[in-house]
Amino acid sequence: MARHVVATVDEIPPGGRKIVTVRGREIGIFRLGDEFFGLINRCPHQGAPLCQGAVVSRLVAPVPGEYHLTRPGEMLRCPWHCWEFDIRTGKSWCDPNSVQARAFDVAVEKGATLVEGPFSAEAVEVTVEASYVVVTM
Amino acid sequence: MDRPASGCPVPGAIDCDIHAALPNTRVLLPYFEPYWREHIQRRGLERDSFEPSSYPANAPINKRPDWALADAPAGSSLTALQGHILDRLSIRHGILNVIHGAQVMFSEDLSLAFCRAINNWIRAEWLDRDARLCASIVVPPHSAELAAEEIERLAPDPRFVQVLLLAMAELPLGRRQNWPIYRAAEKFGLPVGIHAGSSFRHPPSALGWPSYYLEDYVSQSQGFAAALNSLVAEGVFVKFPALKVVLIESGVTWLPASLWRLDKTWRGVRAETPWLEQLPTETVREHVRLTLQPFDAPPTAQQLEIVLEQLGSDRMLLFSTDYPHWHFDGDDALPAALPPDLMRKICIDNPLETYTRLVKEPVP
Numbered sequence: 013m014a015r016h017v018v019a020t021v022d023e024i025p026p027g028g029r030k031i032v033t034v035r036g037r038e039i040g041i042f043r044l045g046d047e048f049f050g051l052i053n054r055c056p057h058q059g060a061p062l063c064q065g066a067v068v069s070r071l072v073a074p075v076p077g078e079y080h081l082t083r084p085g086e087m088l089r090c091p092w093h094c095w096e097f098d099i100r101t102g103k104s105w106c107d108p109n110s111v112q113a114r115a116f117d118v119a120v121e122k123g124a125t126l127v128e129g130p131f132s133a134e135a136v137e138v139t140v141e142a143s144y145v146v147v148t149m
Numbered sequence: 150m151d152r153p154a155s156g157c158p159v160p161g162a163i164d165c166d167i168h169a170a171l172p173n174t175r176v177l178l179p180y181f182e183p184y185w186r187e188h189i190q191r192r193g194l195e196r197d198s199f200e201p202s203s204y205p206a207n208a209p210i211n212k213r214p215d216w217a218l219a220d221a222p223a224g225s226s227l228t229a230l231q232g233h234i235l236d237r238l239s240i241r242h243g244i245l246n247v248i249h250g251a252q253v254m255f256s257e258d259l260s261l262a263f264c265r266a267i268n269n270w271i272r273a274e275w276l277d278r279d280a281r282l283c284a285s286i287v288v289p290p291h292s293a294e295l296a297a298e299e300i301e302r303l304a305p306d307p308r309f310v311q312v313l314l315l316a317m318a319e320l321p322l323g324r325r326q327n328w329p330i331y332r333a334a335e336k337f338g339l340p341v342g343i344h345a346g347s348s349f350r351h352p353p354s355a356l357g358w359p360s361y362y363l364e365d366y367v368s369q370s371q372g373f374a375a376a377l378n379s380l381v382a383e384g385v386f387v388k389f390p391a392l393k394v395v396l397i398e399s400g401v402t403w404l405p406a407s408l409w410r411l412d413k414t415w416r417g418v419r420a421e422t423p424w425l426e427q428l429p430t431e432t433v434r435e436h437v438r439l440t441l442q443p444f445d446a447p448p449t450a451q452q453l454e455i456v457l458e459q460l461g462s463d464r465m466l467l468f469s470t471d472y473p474h475w476h477f478d479g480d481d482a483l484p485a486a487l488p489p490d491l492m493r494k495i496c497i498d499n500p501l502e503t504y505t506r507l508v509k510e511p512v513p
């Protein structure tokens with residue numbers, strides 16, 4: 013396991029995303045408020061670039077006709093067949109226990125901590141003052 | 150026709166689909182309210198048979214030759230039914246389903262008047278005369294409020310064990326206009342039996358009017374699939390979680406493929422019907438049952454096993470003879486290849502679980 017610096021915090025505004033490549037694997041980094049999440053950019057259904065899909069909410073209805081929009085902006089809809097995935101966990105809506113997009117550990121770390129190493133930062137220049145999004149894999 | 154009893158149901162079986170037929174419309178006259186009796190006689194309606202065109206009485210499939218009656222429509226004699234089915238197959242309970250033009254009339258009030266008369270007639274002439282018999286409540290399906298009233302009227306009599314609808318009505322069955330029927334059925338613990346048949350407000354095939362009976366008959370299973378899709382998609386089972394639906398004479402083998410398609414598509418479009426939180430198949434397994442005959446079984450026992458496995462539940466099938474329709478000969482009312490414990494489930498356990506109003510007696 014190694015730490016990979018993939019973006020500066022400021023680069024991804026709340027609700028935003030960035031698709032990065034870490035050790036040859038494409039990962040979508042999503043920001044919900046001040047939390048960051050990482051999902052593999054490959055849909056467990058048939059391999060679509062999942063992280064390019066629309067960011068949507070969780071629409072629910074306890075009974076027909078009673079509609080609630082919940083968890084705004086916390087779901088990801090696959091661009092191919094529109095299955096929905098929870099950005100926080102990678103679990104699908106339709107079959108949460110067996111259809112899941114792989115999720116990665118993402119953390120925010122200060123440049124000052126990072127420079128003590130070890131880390132890798134292929135596309136990001138790390139300075140002591142800034143905060144960074146770090147994927148562990 | 151004394152054959153080995155390979156496909157004979159287990160003794161004490163519950164026959165979930167028996168067709169009692171009116172010998173003619175005149176026998177109903179004493180069972181109408183005075184207003185409607187006069188209305189009917191003024192119009193001479195008692196001279197009509199109101200035979201629904203989904204079930205032409207003389208089509209061979211609707212009249213097994215050895216069950217035909219010399220001078221009356223098949224299924225119109227209690228004594229004959231006792232001899233042909235109830236005694237012969239040791240049936241513990243038989244559920245009578247009357248299929249009649251009353252269910253497809255345009256006038257909602259006349260439809261109700263006829264349905265009431267039919268229900269009164271079945272109670273007096275059949276249920277009162279043989280304790281093994283129970284019946285479905287016939288309702289005017291195109292007026293859900295009136296249908297619910299009729300359910301309320303008869304529900305106190307525990308011998309009415311189900312509400313009867315046809316698969317193809319004016320509206321897809323799941324639509325909210327129909328919900329008063331489901332509300333009443335759920336309230337009284339009555340399953341809703343959806344019988345093959347159409348009110349012919351629409352062609353029985355989505356392509357238009359077929360030319361031949363063969364097409365009409367085979368298209369029924371598409372009608373059932375659409376009815377089931379509608380019930381599921383409109384959220385009827387979410388709104389009425391205790392409701393059970395029995396598909397009567399739908400055939401069985403169309404169901405797994407239809408459910409696969411429903412499940413598969415639901416995954417991508419489920420946000421459109423957010424009340425559907427689980428796979429449609431799971432909902433169907435919980436809420437839907439099917440009567441056995443006509444059983445469109447594949448040719449070999451091995452293939453049959455595969456179909457049953459695809460259904461994914463041994464609780465869904467309910468024994469039925471579909472008397473007096475002609476789907477089997479002799480006493481072979483069950484596909485011969487069924488394992489004995491499944492046979493018992495189909496004949497006894499599943500019907501008792503579905504029709505909770507039936508008295509649970511110790512098995513002989």
Ligand code: FES
Binds near residue numbers: 056058059060091092
């Ligand atoms: S590839 Fe993502 S839903 Fe099919």
